[in-house]
Amino acid sequence: MRRDIFQAIADPTRRAILVLLAVQAMTPNALAEHFNTSRQAVSKHIKILTECEAVNQQQTGREIYYHFNPKKMKEIDQWMDSFRKLWEDKFDQLDDLLKNL
Amino acid sequence: MAHQTLIKRDLPNKKLYVTREFNAPLEKVWDAWTKSDLLDKWWAPKPWKAVTKTMDFTDGGIWLYYMFGPTGEKHFSRGIFNSIVPQQTFSYDCKFCDEEGNTNDDMPGMYWHNEFIPTPTGSKVEVTLSFNTEAGAMKIIEMGFEGGFTMGLSNLDELLEA
Numbered sequence: 294m295r296r297d298i299f300q301a302i303a304d305p306t307r308r309a310i311l312v313l314l315a316v317q318a319m320t321p322n323a324l325a326e327h328f329n330t331s332r333q334a335v336s337k338h339i340k341i342l343t344e345c346e347a348v349n350q351q352q353t354g355r356e357i358y359y360h361f362n363p364k365k366m367k368e369i370d371q372w373m374d375s376f377r378k379l380w381e382d383k384f385d386q387l388d389d390l391l392k393n394l
Numbered sequence: 395m396a397h398q399t400l401i402k403r404d405l406p407n408k409k410l411y412v413t414r415e416f417n418a419p420l421e422k423v424w425d426a427w428t429k430s431d432l433l434d435k436w437w438a439p440k441p442w443k444a445v446t447k448t449m450d451f452t453d454g455g456i457w458l459y460y461m462f463g464p465t466g467e468k469h470f471s472r473g474i475f476n477s478i479v480p481q482q483t484f485s486y487d488c489k490f491c492d493e494e495g496n497t498n499d500d501m502p503g504m505y506w507h508n509e510f511i512p513t514p515t516g517s518k519v520e521v522t523l524s525f526n527t528e529a530g531a532m533k534i535i536e537m538g539f540e541g542g543f544t545m546g547l548s549n550l551d552e553l554l555e556a
Contacts, residue, residue: 382439391422
């Protein structure tokens with residue numbers, strides 16, 4: 294299954310994980326403590342976030358730390374720019390139409 | 395000079411807001427949003443074309459149209475109007491569908507609420523888009539938001555640069 298940044302942020306738990314990781318890198322256990330859901334559920338979200346490249350993992354000693362990947366998050370802004378352009382084009386066409394009504 | 399298009403996203407509440415002013419009186423802007431022959435002239439971003447098959451602009455009435463792509467593809471959408479207050483506001487439920495207007499329930503739907511407000515220089519339109527699910531909102535945004543633009547991000551960029 295193709296993963297992208299939109300799947301990463303389409304879920305509230307995953308967004309909360311991203312907010313936590315944006316502040317500091319964390320281990321899966323430390324992350325799970327912030328949520329009422331099961332550890333497995335949190336692991337599953339982390340897995341999706343990793344597949345979406347929204348987070349990277351890094352081994353430090355015996356622990357795995359998850360890091361926020363701001364570069365990937367920029368794709369959302371890029372997409373919003375395309376979305377904006379789409380609307381601007383439509384509205385420019387509407388401006389032209391209105392001139393001749 | 396063209397006015398700025400303001401876009402705000404509120405994904406937790408599954409809403410997108412689009413606001414734009416126009417240098418034309420409200421009656422004209424209202425017509426451009428509610429009459430199919432006018433809609434067909436601007437609703438699709440180039441090089442796509444919007445083509446209305448049927449439109450009944452009344453509460454409960456249906457707008458069946460398609461987006462006609464540069465390589466001949468057709469993406470149908472069906473809207474059902476409600477809460478029409480002439481020259482002020484109207485809403486509609488929009489879903490992708492086949493050419494007979496049968497909706498595809500696998501696809502996310504969206505709800506449009508459009509407000510028309512007079513300004514000293516013309517008029518302003520405030521669009522609120524609501525989605526049933528966050529995934530639906532993201533999917534629609536990802537799909538280029540409109541009429542079934544199934545092209546990927548890069549295709550769209552290319553298209554927009556053309």
